[in-house]
Amino acid sequence: MKRIKKLWAAVICIVLAAATIPAQPVRAAEGLLVSVQAADEGTLSYNYSETKKLSLKVANLGGVNAKNIQIVPRISENIDAWPFEIANKDYTQTIDTLAAGETVNVEFEFTAREKVKTQYYKLAFDYTYVSADDGGVQGDGEYGLYVKTVAKPKKDDGGQGGLNDNNNQGGNTGDGGQGIPLDTGGGVANSEPMMTSGGGAGGGSEGNGSVPRVIVTGFTTDPAEVKAGSNFKLTIHLKNTSKKTAVSNMLFDLSSPTEGADENTSAPAFLPASGSSSIYLDGIKADGTKDISIELNAKSDLVQKPYSVQLSMKYEDSQATQFESASAVSIPVKQDARFEFGEFQISPESVSVGSEANIMCELYNLGRVKLYNVKAKFEGNGIKTAETFVGNVESGATANIDGMVTAESPTAGAEKMKMTLSYEDEGGKVSTIEKEFQLEITEGMEDGVNMTDMPIDEAEKGFPIVPVVIVIVVIAGIVAGVIIYKKKKKRKLEEEEEGLVDEFDRLTEDEPREP
Structure with missing residues (x-):
């Protein structure tokens, strides 16, 4: 009886212990895991009405193959939630199959709306996938990333802000203040600065609404012609457009688009030859100018065309109000003929x-x-x-x-x-x-040897007797030979026939006669 009680006590303890173990979530499928991430480092920037491709990296991190992977952006008609034009009925990107451990990129082409503001947007993407090996078990997830949009410059800016501050190698492009596409030629583009902290109720420097703008007025490269696979020095000319406020504690960061079809060899078009892509500057006085420089290397397999370098800026005014801004320079790259x-x-x-x-x-x-x-x-x-x-x-x-x-x-x-x-x-x-x-x-043939220039003897102008005689003799010889050959052949045939007749007679004589 005591043993039975002890046994029941043990069972009760096991049940109570199991009840205290927290419940574990059930996975969609053991070994099935698909991940979606941004393919490019850094924040992608869209100017108003600009069309660009946004690339996502889809990786199968699980141990089984996946199929029917669908990635869909969360689109909204509200410009405050979705900064792009809705040009397509369906933006779904589908990957038919993705082997375990494999990674592929998918691209979405978006066009920024004309009336976007200069601000950051968080884009959300939903994705679903199915196991190709476990009877169609499903999985899903979501991914979000930030993009920056740059507003259209105001008509009364007076050339001091927005994308109408454009120069090519330090000279005015004369484009009427509409900005330049950064992938069509050497040039620069600037965006409106955005206050990130401080500023008080006035919303600007020293509470008076004045915003110190730092713009790129031009750039130079050394050497002047940038060739793929070589190093060059990029010097960017900066200007503080504010007449009253100096800026300080300035941090610049440069980035360029990723080039290369193969994932193993793709890399940014320009990389620092040594050190970091960030540049620090103490400050620029009111209405002052400064230059910053960096040594870059152009990727050896770049196609001959202009490539943009994005320049993000962070700086402060005299009241420690922090601002962020962005500019871009477009650098033409040349390829040597081979x-x-x-x-x-x-x-x-x-x-x-x-x-x-x-x-x-x-x-x-x-x-x-x-x-x-x-x-x-x-x-x-x-x-x-x-x-x-x-x-x-x-x-x-x-x-x-x-x-x-x-x-x-x-x-x-x-x-x-x-x-x-x-x-x-x-x-x-x-x-x-x-x-x-x-x-x-x-040397050519001499005049005395050249048959066209040789004098023709009057005696030879008559009938060509010698050649005719030679031809007749040759023909007679051939005819005689043919006749002799035929006679010899006829005699040989007659002799063979006579021999066959004699042999036949001999055989018939030797055969035994019937009684």
């Missing part, structure tokens, strides 16, 4: 004076730029200068160079000559390169 020649094919390799030689070779465009108006000129001692037009050669394409040269004077054996190739870049700048080839030119 090409190779195939082996020369010269036919014939030796020509006589007055004759022509055909010179051919292949041109391989190995660079990332198109070659325009390609021409080849052949010149050297003993030949008449000749030129042939090849045309435009796309990046990665092959073109055939085919020219004819005329020999004018003999050379002492095979002599070196050259082909000069000229081409233009997108701006019409002409470049040239030379390649050598060898050609031998011999």
Whole structure:
């Protein structure tokens, strides 16, 4: 009886202990986990009416394959909640399958509304997915990120704020105060500053509503032409447009777009050659100017076009009111032309004076730029200068160079000559390169040997007796040979027939006769 009581007491203790263990949430599927994050570092900025692509990185962090992954942004008609135009009926992005451990990017193209304010927005994305291995078990999640929008400048700004403060390498663009697209050419763009703390009831510096604006008035690069794969020094010219208020404790941070189709090799277009991308400046006095500089490296595989560098600013006025602002500079990047020649094919390799030689070779465009108006000129001692037009050669394409040269004077054996190739870049700048080839030119036939110039003897102007006699003798010989051959062949056949008859008679004589 005592043992039974002890057993029941133990069971009751186990039940009470189990009741104290907190309940564990049930996962959608063990080993199924999909994550969504921003593909680019830093905050993406949209100017009013500007169209840009927003990229999200979708990763399968679980141990099973996922399918039918759908990412949908939470869109609203309210501009205070959704800063973009609603141009499509459905913004859903779908990934059919995503293997365990695999990562892919999806892109959304958004256009900022014309009447957006200069502020930060939080965008929310919902996503769902299904297991491809566990009978269709589902999972879901949500992800949020911040973007910044820049308002359209006011008409009465007087050129002191917003995107109408544009300069190209320090010069005015003359675009009528409408701003410049940062991906179409070298230039700068500025946004309206935003107060982040302090300022009191006046909402501005020293409570009088005055906002100290720091803008980019221009920039220079050293060297002036930035080439992919090289380092350059970027110097940005700054101006404090306020006539009364100085700014101080200034922090600048530079960022550039990520370039590269392959995730393993994608990287920002420009990276600091050494150190950080942040720059500190003590301050700028009222109506003063200052320069900041940084050493950058341009990615080696950049396509030849302008690339934007975003410059975020944080600074304070004399009352410790904090402001944030943003500008951008557009830096054109050049790619060096790279090409190779195939082996020369010269036919014939030796020509006589007055004759022509055909010179051919292949041109391989190995660079990332198109070659325009390609021409080849052949010149050297003993030949008449000749030129042939090849045309435009796309990046990665092959073109055939085919020219004819005329020999004018003999050379002492095979002599070196050259082909000069000229081409233009997108701006019409002409470049040239030379390649050598060898050609031998011999003397032409002398006048006394040239059959066209030899005097014709009057006796030879008559009937050509000798050639006719030779032809008759040859024909007679051939006929005689044919007749002799046929006679020998006929005699041989007769002898073979006689032999066969004798053999037949012998066989018939030897056969036994019937009684």
